[in-house]
Structure formats: structure tokens, C-alpha cells
Amino acid sequence: MARTNPIQFVQQVRAEVGKVVWPTRREVLLTTVMVFIMATLTAIFFALVDLAIRSGLQGILGIFG
Numbered sequence: 001m002a003r004t005n006p007i008q009f010v011q012q013v014r015a016e017v018g019k020v021v022w023p024t025r026r027e028v029l030l031t032t033v034m035v036f037i038m039a040t041l042t043a044i045f046f047a048l049v050d051l052a053i054r055s056g057l058q059g060i061l062g063i064f065g
Helices: 006-019 025-064
Strands: none
Touching: none
């Protein structure tokens, strides 16, 4: 592989960074809010599953214990 000198490397990096499409403030805000909503819904779901499993096990152990 051919070696690139540091000046060419920096020029290539700048050219690639120029191609990046950065998200708008609104897009960042919207995706952040969606992440928090999904994390909250996931936490509620797993809390309910945990509660159901715990209740079921306590019921089974109450019958046989």
C-alpha cells in the first residue's frame, strides 16, 4: 500500500469531513426524545415482566411450599 504524506492525509480527511451530513438541531432533539421514550417503555415492560414472573413463582412456591 502506498504511503501518504501527512499533508495529503490532512487534505483527504478535510475532504471526507466536508462530505458528512450533520443532523439539524431538530433531528438531534427528536431522536434524543425518542430514545428516552423507548428506554422508559422498555423499563416499564421489563418491570411488568419481572412482577409477573415473581408473582407466578411466589404462587407456585406457596402451593408446594
